[in-house]
Amino acid sequence: MNAEKPPGSKQALVIIGMHRSGTSATTGALRCLGVDLGNRLYKGHEGINDKGYFEHSDLADANDEALSALGSSWDDILLRQENWWKREELIPFAARIRSHIRKDFANSSIWAVKDPRVCRLLPWWLEIFDSERISPRFIFVIRSPHAVFRSLERRDGFSMEKSFLLWSLHYLEAEQWSRNFPRAFVDFDRFIEHPAQELARVEETLGISFPISVENAAPCLNQFLSRDLRHHQERESPESSPVLSLTHALHQSLLGAVDSGQPDSLEMDALWNKMESIQSGFPRALVEHIRSSGSIQGNLQITMNRLMRSWSWYTGKPVRFLERLAGRNV
Template sequence: MHAMFKGLFSRPRRRRIVIVLGMHNSGTSLLARAIALMGVELGRHVLTRENFEQAPRYDYWEHAQITEIQDRLLQTLDRYWNRESADWPIPESAWRQPEILAMKRELAEIVRRELAEAPGLWGFKDPRTVRLMPLWNDIMASLRLDPMLLISLRGPGTVATSFASKGQVPYPQAERLWTRHYFESLQYSQGAPRLVVDYDAWFADWGRQYDRLADFLGLTDPDKRAAARAEVARNIDPNLKQHAANSDAPIRPITRDLHALLLRMADGAEDAAAEARLMARQAELSQAE
């Protein structure tokens, strides 16, 4: 090609989006609120307490339309959170079902619209997302998007105890669902920018937690960083840290080891070899205690 034409048809720069992953009741709402205060656009359709007849104790900060579609996806896939099959793996063939492809197109159209309206960094949070990451990977590839993945972590015993009570499901089912969510969070975040954020650290050392998150998002402007820091501090409510695990709550070895690995990652210690060893233990996900 002649030099004068070089670069005229170069590909447009890929946009980044932020996706918050994690299990239900694991601090994803607090994390989504924090990144919104730090400048990440969550769109105009987020779920707050005002959206419910019986208001929850906190705002969910989930994109209402994405959540509605993802509920339908999980029901179609027979992986809805209150079903016995909720934590089962999803076969590759499932993603090619006509109903699934139609809902994928709905999600892609939402993302296109949101990105057109948000000139800066856009993102979304929904605990359902991690089970649907193969679908999201297709969407991001087709729209030329690069994900930045935030994994909100909270202990399996605490989350499973809380989720079993609120969702009226057996504790072992809730524990298996925790394990599947975080196993797939690691599986589908490999090779992408990611940060594990420990929910309990917001209450133990929120300043360090904030700095790690701000660094990850690239919030470098000193004035904006200081202003966001003050807003995040005002939104950390110790009253939300209520549930604790029963002392005799059973935890399977795979769950315990997965949690330990994620805690090390949340403390800044990546261990690729340990992660690979844990990924090789997928067969244990379906084993009961």
């Protein structure tokens, strides 16, 4: 599953991590260092990502639509089918992404893309990077699967088993496909405690120079980052299952890579094989139902994306705010 490094000259940082894993805080900190994120970013939601998602809205929308074309969605717990990134249905979305990259980052010395969906779409994105002669570098943001589960449970009502499956799939797939590229692994808890130290380590590990030095960015980092960004603390669960055991082992391997530089590839391959074994035990009817539901949910997500970016949505914000003050759930 390895991809060869493209002979690119442009630098792009790819932020890797599961939803609710601290990638927004990490990417916001990169903006303090002068890394270009583009101008069309999704805004945050109160109580969820107050300071912003730092996702390029056009790129995130294209990812959502690509997933929908695959009969999938952001919370799909199934492994992808073989050579899925070669499917013709994805061609127009790849063209859109290339267009946005050329338009928004042509003059950027270093830019970043942050969208957890990229973890599940990485071989497709690697072909896009290769066609644009872009050399990607990867920043893996590692947050406890328990903390991610607590956040997803609160926001989406997910079970621990589903949250852990998603957590593992995001990191396993991204790790497999990024092996031939420069990578840095960041423990989110350590990053929140010592952001300057961790960003300096990332800079050295990836062999890059941020447009603004970590030292000069300190005031921005101190203003942006705070311990309250770590909304959910880790709490171990007495529950046990093949999925939970796999996720715990994967978490430890990735944390080890923070200090060692890279995870053990043989260990990661063994965990990948365990994931395949777990999924091979899914009943066929369940798999068919998940794929059917994923397509429906993906289309709903695309509709919501378009609605929330429409003028009617923006102009209606004051009315919705007043109605909420009046006690109406809108």
